[in-house]
Amino acid sequence: MANQYEHLLTAIDVGSSKTCALVAEITDCGLRYRAHGVAESRGSRKGVIVDLDKAVGSIQKAIEQAEDIAGAPIERALLGVAGSHVRGLNSHGGVPFGTRPREIGREEIRLAVDKARAIPFPADREILHLLPQEFILDDQNGVHDPLGMMATRLEVRVHMVTAASSATQNVVTAVNRAGVHVDDTVFEPLACADAVLRSDERELGVCLADLGAGSTNLIVFLEGAVAHTAVIPIGGDHFTSDLSVGLCTPLAEAEKIKKVYGHAIPTFIPEGNEVEVPSVGDRPSRLIAQRMIGEILEPRARELFEMLRDNLRHSGLLELCVGGIVLSGGASRLPGILDIADSVLRRPVRLSWPTPLARMPSTLAEPEFATVLGLVFYGHRARTARGIQDDRWSSRLISLFARKGA
Numbered sequence: 001m002a003n004q005y006e007h008l009l010t011a012i013d014v015g016s017s018k019t020c021a022l023v024a025e026i027t028d029c030g031l032r033y034r035a036h037g038v039a040e041s042r043g044s045r046k047g048v049i050v051d052l053d054k055a056v057g058s059i060q061k062a063i064e065q066a067e068d069i070a071g072a073p074i075e076r077a078l079l080g081v082a083g084s085h086v087r088g089l090n091s092h093g094g095v096p097f098g099t100r101p102r103e104i105g106r107e108e109i110r111l112a113v114d115k116a117r118a119i120p121f122p123a124d125r126e127i128l129h130l131l132p133q134e135f136i137l138d139d140q141n142g143v144h145d146p147l148g149m150m151a152t153r154l155e156v157r158v159h160m161v162t163a164a165s166s167a168t169q170n171v172v173t174a175v176n177r178a179g180v181h182v183d184d185t186v187f188e189p190l191a192c193a194d195a196v197l198r199s200d201e202r203e204l205g206v207c208l209a210d211l212g213a214g215s216t217n218l219i220v221f222l223e224g225a226v227a228h229t230a231v232i233p234i235g236g237d238h239f240t241s242d243l244s245v246g247l248c249t250p251l252a253e254a255e256k257i258k259k260v261y262g263h264a265i266p267t268f269i270p271e272g273n274e275v276e277v278p279s280v281g282d283r284p285s286r287l288i289a290q291r292m293i294g295e296i297l298e299p300r301a302r303e304l305f306e307m308l309r310d311n312l313r314h315s316g317l318l319e320l321c322v323g324g325i326v327l328s329g330g331a332s333r334l335p336g337i338l339d340i341a342d343s344v345l346r347r348p349v350r351l352s353w354p355t356p357l358a359r360m361p362s363t364l365a366e367p368e369f370a371t372v373l374g375l376v377f378y379g380h381r382a383r384t385a386r387g388i389q390d391d392r393w394s395s396r397l398i399s400l401f402a403r404k405g406a
């Protein structure tokens with residue numbers, strides 16, 4: 001008997017600051033919002049579980065909220081993976097077929113992709129994604145889909161995203177313990193791109209940077225394909241701890257001050273403005289110049305974008321991002337951050353406002369929910385591309401061809 005909840009698609013994002021579950025309904029007219037739940041993240045830091053029981057508690061809370069609103073149980077979900085343990089690299093492989101041209105079928109593609117992925121890895125790493133950039137048939141490069149074409153040799157260039165197996169497995173285990181089966185794991189910026197990037201940006205060359213709480217995860221698209229992925233170990237929490245140390249105030253107060261009075265450019269803050277800052281221990285609170293907050297935040301913002309710039313430059317991609325840089329994630333909400341990004345990167349920079357689902361509450365149309373929204377768009381696209389199959393490898397191979405906008 002068909003599962004009565006087959007038309008529901010759930011995504012879970014276990015972030016460093018919030019855990020979010022989003023349920024969408026697949027209708028004849030596309031995806032529609034059904035429910036969501038958000039809980040403060042406990043027990044996870046920078047994409048890694050540090051306290052399993054606490055992480056399970058946060059996931060359960062988010063799931064229960066979503067189940068209540070959805071009026072349906074959440075049995076399976078797509079899970080986002082991110083954090084400093086994720087790496088990206090480009091690889092290349094090919095297969096010769098002899099002297100006579102042969103028609104390229106799925107098997108030939110699979111052989112070429114297998115050659116490209118056959119590079120040595122440390123035993124504790126696993127491949128999250130194998131993303132073809134282009135196929136080369138004999139001497140003809142730039143082929144997006146070689147199915148049915150003739151050649152004597154097939155080569156493929158791929159981008160591989162790998163993750164520490166234990167880190168990924170621990171997030172999966174936490175979700176399983178919260179009673180949900182994980183259908184697939186997806187590198188978060190790859191999913192986020194589905195919610196915030198336009199296909200012309202992907203063709204032209206664009207970098208999407210997800211500024212989370214624990215880290216900044218990035219992905220670069222060139223000519224429609226993934227060219228680069230990386231993680232920069234700075235996120236919104238670093239801004240908060242700088243304020244906590246600089247203003248001598250508890251972390252929770254620093255977080256509030258950052259959100260209410262924070263600005264990445266001190267000179268944009270009127271000179272006479274003052275802010276009351278609670279002290280640690282029993283000491284009385286103090287009044288400080290609001291500009292001081294900007295003076296603490298600006299160097300951290302510069303450092304973040306200098307690391308991003310160096311990462312892109314090192315990969316030879318900075319100049320190729322003609323479509324500019326797109327910022328998502330909660331930390332991108334800091335006023336003035338666009339100006340700093342612009343001055344360091346010298347590329348057009350914009351904030352991301354995720355594509356909404358039909359009937360979605362406006363509170364979800366914010367940069368910190370771009371990833372969980374992207375996960376449902378990604379899940380829908382992969383499901384459409386493969387029908388409802390469950391074979392992991394074949395689903396991965398087929399979803400390779402689910403190029404957005406191609």
Ligand SMILES: Nc1ncnc2c1ncn2[C@@H]1O[C@H](COP(=O)(O)OP(=O)(O)OP(=O)(O)O)[C@@H](O)[C@H]1O
Binds near residue numbers: 015211335369
């Ligand atoms: N208005 C704001 N100004 C500055 N920072 C903000 C603002 N709103 C949220 N943030 C910061 O955004 C971060 C949370 O963003 P987000 O929800 O995208 O992170 P996450 O997904 O939980 O973490 P990660 O992606 O690193 O696992 C926090 O550091 C928070 O302080």
Ligand SMILES: [Mg+2]
Binds near residue numbers: 213
């Ligand atoms: Mg995040």
